Amino acid sequence: MADKKVEAITSMEDFAQWYTDVVVKSDLTGYTSVKGFMVLKPAGYAIWELIQRQLDDRFKATGVENVYLPMLIPEGLLQKEKDHVEGFAPEVAWVTHGGLTELQEKLCVRPTSETLFCDFYQKDITSYRDLPKVYNQWCSVVRWEKETRPFLRSREFLWQEGHTAHATAEEAQERTIQMLNVYADFCEEVLAIPVIKGQKSEKEKFAGAVATYTIEALMHDGKALQSGTSHNFGDGFAKAFGVQYTDKENHLQYVHQTSWGVTTRLIGAIIMVHGDDNGLKLPPRVAPTQVMIVPIQQKKEGVLEKAEELRERLSKVSRVKVDDTDKSPGFKFAECEMRGIPLRVEIGPRDIENNQCVVVRRDTGEKISVNLDDLETTVTELLETIQKDMLEAARAHRDSHTYVAKNWDEFVDTVNNKPGFIKAMWCGETECEENIKAETGATTRCMPFEQENLGETCVCCGKPAKKMVYFGRAY
Amino acid sequence: MADKKVEAITSMEDFAQWYTDVVVKSDLTGYTSVKGFMVLKPAGYAIWELIQRQLDDRFKATGVENVYLPMLIPEGLLQKEKDHVEGFAPEVAWVTHGGLTELQEKLCVRPTSETLFCDFYQKDITSYRDLPKVYNQWCSVVRWEKETRPFLRSREFLWQEGHTAHATAEEAQERTIQMLNVYADFCEEVLAIPVIKGQKSEKEKFAGAVATYTIEALMHDGKALQSGTSHNFGDGFAKAFGVQYTDKENHLQYVHQTSWGVTTRLIGAIIMVHGDDNGLKLPPRVAPTQVMIVPIQQKKEGVLEKAEELRERLSKVSRVKVDDTDKSPGFKFAECEMRGIPLRVEIGPRDIENNQCVVVRRDTGEKISVNLDDLETTVTELLETIQKDMLEAARAHRDSHTYVAKNWDEFVDTVNNKPGFIKAMWCGETECEENIKAETGATTRCMPFEQENLGETCVCCGKPAKKMVYFGRAY
Numbered sequence: 001m002a003d004k005k006v007e008a009i010t011s012m013e014d015f016a017q018w019y020t021d022v023v024v025k026s027d028l029t030g031y032t033s034v035k036g037f038m039v040l041k042p043a044g045y046a047i048w049e050l051i052q053r054q055l056d057d058r059f060k061a062t063g064v065e066n067v068y069l070p071m072l073i074p075e076g077l078l079q080k081e082k083d084h085v086e087g088f089a090p091e092v093a094w095v096t097h098g099g100l101t102e103l104q105e106k107l108c109v110r111p112t113s114e115t116l117f118c119d120f121y122q123k124d125i126t127s128y129r130d131l132p133k134v135y136n137q138w139c140s141v142v143r144w145e146k147e148t149r150p151f152l153r154s155r156e157f158l159w160q161e162g163h164t165a166h167a168t169a170e171e172a173q174e175r176t177i178q179m180l181n182v183y184a185d186f187c188e189e190v191l192a193i194p195v196i197k198g199q200k201s202e203k204e205k206f207a208g209a210v211a212t213y214t215i216e217a218l219m220h221d222g223k224a225l226q227s228g229t230s231h232n233f234g235d236g237f238a239k240a241f242g243v244q245y246t247d248k249e250n251h252l253q254y255v256h257q258t259s260w261g262v263t264t265r266l267i268g269a270i271i272m273v274h275g276d277d278n279g280l281k282l283p284p285r286v287a288p289t290q291v292m293i294v295p296i297q298q299k300k301e302g303v304l305e306k307a308e309e310l311r312e313r314l315s316k317v318s319r320v321k322v323d324d325t326d327k328s329p330g331f332k333f334a335e336c337e338m339r340g341i342p343l344r345v346e347i348g349p350r351d352i353e354n355n356q357c358v359v360v361r362r363d364t365g366e367k368i369s370v371n372l373d374d375l376e377t378t379v380t381e382l383l384e385t386i387q388k389d390m391l392e393a394a395r396a397h398r399d400s401h402t403y404v405a406k407n408w409d410e411f412v413d414t415v416n417n418k419p420g421f422i423k424a425m426w427c428g429e430t431e432c433e434e435n436i437k438a439e440t441g442a443t444t445r446c447m448p449f450e451q452e453n454l455g456e457t458c459v460c461c462g463k464p465a466k467k468m469v470y471f472g473r474a475y
Numbered sequence: 476m477a478d479k480k481v482e483a484i485t486s487m488e489d490f491a492q493w494y495t496d497v498v499v500k501s502d503l504t505g506y507t508s509v510k511g512f513m514v515l516k517p518a519g520y521a522i523w524e525l526i527q528r529q530l531d532d533r534f535k536a537t538g539v540e541n542v543y544l545p546m547l548i549p550e551g552l553l554q555k556e557k558d559h560v561e562g563f564a565p566e567v568a569w570v571t572h573g574g575l576t577e578l579q580e581k582l583c584v585r586p587t588s589e590t591l592f593c594d595f596y597q598k599d600i601t602s603y604r605d606l607p608k609v610y611n612q613w614c615s616v617v618r619w620e621k622e623t624r625p626f627l628r629s630r631e632f633l634w635q636e637g638h639t640a641h642a643t644a645e646e647a648q649e650r651t652i653q654m655l656n657v658y659a660d661f662c663e664e665v666l667a668i669p670v671i672k673g674q675k676s677e678k679e680k681f682a683g684a685v686a687t688y689t690i691e692a693l694m695h696d697g698k699a700l701q702s703g704t705s706h707n708f709g710d711g712f713a714k715a716f717g718v719q720y721t722d723k724e725n726h727l728q729y730v731h732q733t734s735w736g737v738t739t740r741l742i743g744a745i746i747m748v749h750g751d752d753n754g755l756k757l758p759p760r761v762a763p764t765q766v767m768i769v770p771i772q773q774k775k776e777g778v779l780e781k782a783e784e785l786r787e788r789l790s791k792v793s794r795v796k797v798d799d800t801d802k803s804p805g806f807k808f809a810e811c812e813m814r815g816i817p818l819r820v821e822i823g824p825r826d827i828e829n830n831q832c833v834v835v836r837r838d839t840g841e842k843i844s845v846n847l848d849d850l851e852t853t854v855t856e857l858l859e860t861i862q863k864d865m866l867e868a869a870r871a872h873r874d875s876h877t878y879v880a881k882n883w884d885e886f887v888d889t890v891n892n893k894p895g896f897i898k899a900m901w902c903g904e905t906e907c908e909e910n911i912k913a914e915t916g917a918t919t920r921c922m923p924f925e926q927e928n929l930g931e932t933c934v935c936c937g938k939p940a941k942k943m944v945y946f947g948r949a950y
């Protein structure tokens with residue numbers, strides 16, 4: 001509403017409340033009577049559209065094709081792969097009635113679509129000529145979570161799920177890593193979020209996968225967020241579903257499969273990596289509005305016209321709007337900040353007289369006097385600079401909150417006193433992982449591709465170490 | 476598969492079988508074990524992506540913002556508007572269990588989202604300053620149909636549903652017609668499908684609407700297809716859900732609402748309006764591949780290189796691919812035709828020698844010798860010409876299959892012997908509508924905005940006529 005004040009949000013010191021405040025007051029989500037579900041309002045959905053468009057372009061550049069499969073999965077299909085059904089059955093929503101009649105076989109709302117893709121591939125693939133299949137779908141999925149938080153954990157969320165089938169194990173592994181790299185590059189280049197790439201432990205891997213790879217990001221409060229995963233299924237699903245092809249020598253072979261996905265959780269990551277006490281802070285590449293022009297003394301002759309002229313000019317180099325509502329400039333400034341708009345342009349009578357305007361950066365608060373003749377160039381450069389600087393700021397925060405623990409005491413002290421990633425050596429046993437979690441609340445985030453040797457023994461049990469692991473408390 | 480022949484499809488004389496053949500053999504849809512649901516394969520989904528992108532741009536140009544609401548609707552919410560629940564309850568899928576526990580209140584998978592938008596607006600709208608809300612969502616919906624056909628009637632389909640809230644009845648009515656016009660223009664300009672714009676009868680209108688408007692298209696077999704609808708709800712839903720705002724005089728008022736949608740059914744329309752005995756025929760603006768380059772004698776030196784060079788050049792003006800598989804040229808030609816690719820470019824050793832190529836139009840079969848220096852210009856012009864000519868061909872077919880019936884005998888004779896639209900006068904009574912349907916199978920398609928006076932009496936009962944109506948047998 002135009003007449004309500006931009007209310008102060010909770011300080012980041014109470015991070016959970018701050019997060020809720022930002023999500024609501026920056027108008028990303030709305031309320032609904034459907035418990036555990038969320039509404040994506042225009043400001044929130046527009047971020048998802050920008051994520052979707054740019055990620056989809058990157059997918060297609062690697063040969064991905066989009067498809068759409070049913071949203072409901074017959075119980076029998078879900079049960080074909082043992083680990084998979086055990087992983088998902090406890091958290092799916094079941095459709096038992098169609099219209100007025102009870103169904104002979106109940107159907108679940110897809111929590112993920114491995115089983116449907118296998119069923120489809122089983123029918124669609126016969127020869128090596130049909131391979132590889134590199135398909136993806138954009139859709140929503142349902143998982144019956146008990147506790148929910150907007151973007152982070154919700155009974156329904158939007159995502160993409162890639163599902164591929166290959167002739168060889170090598171090709172499947174290559175695609176698994178290729179897509180993880182697409183995610184990592186996208187997070188850094190578009191969302192300005194640096195990530196750690198690595199492999200999940202046996203305990204943390206996806207139900208039915210041979211190996212799960214992940215990108216892990218560090219939030220402002222020092223907690224970790226799993227931001228995207230890529231799974232190599234080997235031929236496990238293919239064997240369960242009979243997905244076979246005849247090779248060039250006319251022998252029947254099982255395909256090798258992968259799947260990979262990111263979700264609207266990425267919007268949660270943007271909020272928690274970049275936000276500050278004034279609200280949301282959007283990297284320019286995912287900002288639905290990159291520049292907001294705020295007219296000063298807008299009732300004076302020529303001000304609104306000038307603002308509109310600048311909007312017209314800037315629309316050629318950015319996503320730009322004019323705030324010509326009857327709110328006060330101070331209110332508009334606060335609202336721009338709350339909503340995370342990267343650049344604010346202030347233009348008033350005196351500016352017009354001097355052929356200049358004031359440009360304010362959301363990320364640093366810096367105010368810059370700009371000659372109007374240079375406006376397009378300056379705005380273009382500033383948006384690029386902000387994008388780069390936000391990534392660097394996030395990286396600096398991540399690096400300064402990444403610790404090394406060489407023994408158990410150091411580990412416990414770090415978890416308790418220094419929120420962030422903890423690098424430590426691990427023996428590879430699930431038992432140690434579970435002990436660490438039970439004692440400290442920290443979990444293995446990943447075994448990073450970039451391994452370091454921090455010692456010879458497991459930080460927990462003291463037995464010989466096999467891997468350097470990133471630990472952290474996680475969302 | 477590369478080694479299977481392009482099998483002949485059934486002649487259009489058996490239109491139903493022809494349709495099924497085209498859908499499957501042009502690789503638009505695939506099979507699934509989920510009864511009544513369909514798989515959109517890459518060739519089919521890419522058409523939807525082009526529809527979505529271009530329609531979304533047109534929406535946004537009128538101020539529409541995209542949002543996302545939950546896919547599940549609590550029973551209590553669905554039941555708030557009496558007509559609406561009666562219309563939809565018999566055909567929804569019910570979720571009764573979440574995870575391992577039975578739900579206290581069952582939820583249906585959205586068949587449409589009026590109730591959710593009302594629930595959301597009730598919470599989100601308080602003042603006249605919050606209006607209008609012009610929201611849309613792209614999603615899938617589920618309706619438990621007994622008989623299904625790909626794209627035309629399916630238990631799940633993709634669509635967009637716009638839902639708006641306005642301060643006044645006039646504004647709601649304007650938006651209702653504005654969006655119908657967006658659909659009509661889109662169908663003509665992008666899908667090359669001419670449509671009749673008009674209002675649905677009381678009997679045929681949407682459950683809960685004050686008035687439903689429709690665009691009706693004529694298929695090749697003379698049957699009508701409802702291709703998009705736009706509803707004015709008045710304040711009926713607002714009263715049922717308590718969606719109110721305070722106006723400038725600080726009085727509480729109910730909002731006036733609209734909704735409007737098109738679905739993947741449009742792909743069915745494209746197939747049935749434009750297709751022929753050789754398969755699909757795609758208008759260039761919704762053709763995922765607009766130009767297929769087929770190398771002739773591709774093993775000869777320089778042929779594939781030249782084909783790739785042409786692809787590179789044409790990629791600047793079109794969506795273009797090279798078919799360099801080991802199939803024969805004749806097979807490739809047939810496949811291009813089956814898949815409806817608007818232009819085929821043939822390039823072989825002799826063409827290269829003469830600095831030319833052969834360009835073949837899918838819509839007319841015309842072969843044109845083109846100097847390679849003029850290729851981009853010619854292809855650009857031809858794609859525009861094809862787009863225009865396909866619309867004209869469809870319009871000519873529609874007009875030549877639109878008949879006038881001035882009395883009952885003429886009406887019955889036309890329905891039985893001349894498949895197409897029938898224009899006739901109607902008294903406005905539901906009873907006559909029902910009699911006509913029972914006797915002939917024809918239904919009222921719409922009362923067109925462009926009324927003509929074809930006589931003074933109802934074609935069925937002979938009482939004074941109120942409206943000129945388009946009748947037809949429909950999908």
